[in-house]
Amino acid sequence: GENVEQHPSTLSVQEGDSAVIKCTYSDSASNYFPWYKQELGKRPQLIIDIRSNVGEKKDQRIAVTLNKTAKHFSLHITETQPEDSAVYFCAASFSSGSARQLTFGSGTQLTVLP
């Protein structure tokens, strides 16, 4: 099955600095890579995603890059703000019939220091 590794497990940055979280996946059949933000005690919320036919995608301060050959993808947050503090999960997904199997990374606790 799919295996997703995520690094680092914790990340502290100063407000205004950039944060980068990296993930690798094992199954070349995976073709969809979402990133979720989860605040303490709340549901995971999709913040950005990328498909395997795209190398980079940006949405305001958030960007994701994908290297299919190397099987790794990264989340970049620029101009970080205290409200960006949360746990971030990457995931890799492949189609399984009519449903999608999502395998999550282990998560990164991001702390933005004011």
Add this chain to the structure above:
Amino acid sequence: DAMVIQNPRYQVTQFGKPVTLSCSQTLNHNVMYWYQQKSSQAPKLLFHYYDKDFNNEADTPDNFQSRRPNTSFCFLDIRSPGLGDAAMYLCATSKQGGETQYFGPGTRLLVL
């Protein structure tokens, strides 16, 4: 405009006492998923339904069962909860073949 609703938000049960968690959705999505998320860990898929077609993950314990009586509702039954089953249980939905999964707020289960 709640989309995926889980009840209750917090559930306390006793060791070995059956418990049922519920999930409902207003999105009319074909696919519903149940995940288990233990403290400081990633969500782990337990099983999913495509309409009434049930798909169990290979490593999901037999202690966990699910029912989906109609499109809108899905239940997670834990037949004999152990201390190790204390976790947040997340329900999610997606369209048929859809990539995006929409998560509910979760039910936090405590086993005494």
